Amino acid sequence: QVQLQESGPGLVKPSETLSLTCTVSGGSISNYYWSWIRQPPGKGLEWIGYIYNIGSTNYNPSLKSRVTISVDTSKRQFSLKLSSVTAADTAVYYCARGPRSSSWYGDYWGQGTPVTVSS
């Protein structure tokens, strides 16, 4: 059974970089589209982006200038970095697996990790 688990700091200061990791257990980490999605408190879901294998990425245009998603297949982990954060980046961050690209959908999700941006 595929399982995903997010980890990282729950509190980040404004203007700093948010860094999260998603660890994948069960199943292959190759040939899937590994994504990050976030949900601000009381609001809807926002797709952040995905990475496919080592080098292929696709990011939400509204976040593209601040986002980097990377993967470490040897550790079965993929990571999110979001720079220059503000209070608007406060959200629950989810990692998810997708079987395909342009019509991406998440068939397995992590439980989510809350991140607060505050000084």
Add this chain to the structure above:
Amino acid sequence: QSVLTQPPSVSGAPGQRVTISCTGSSSNIGAGYDTHWYQQFPGTAPKLLIYGNNNRPSGVPDRFSGSKSGNSASLAITGLQAEDETDYYCQSYDSSLGSSLFGGGTKLTVL
């Protein structure tokens, strides 16, 4: 306002049929990109309910079904149960944005 528009809320009595719409445009649903649906209970991760417009993952009851027509997609729930009361989100891909996106979400109330 979301590129994919969902009604903020819908309601129905137990046993009834309800539908949740997801209205897009010619650059997403209307362009032929698939629509997917998720169910999310408070404090938990979204669960995939429908993928590829009308496919159910293993374990999802056949009370849930999806359809698509023109620029819109719909999620139908038949035999409504109290346990269906929660939030539902649609998702598709937009070629103008070049990225995936979610609808704003719909809260289903079982009367």
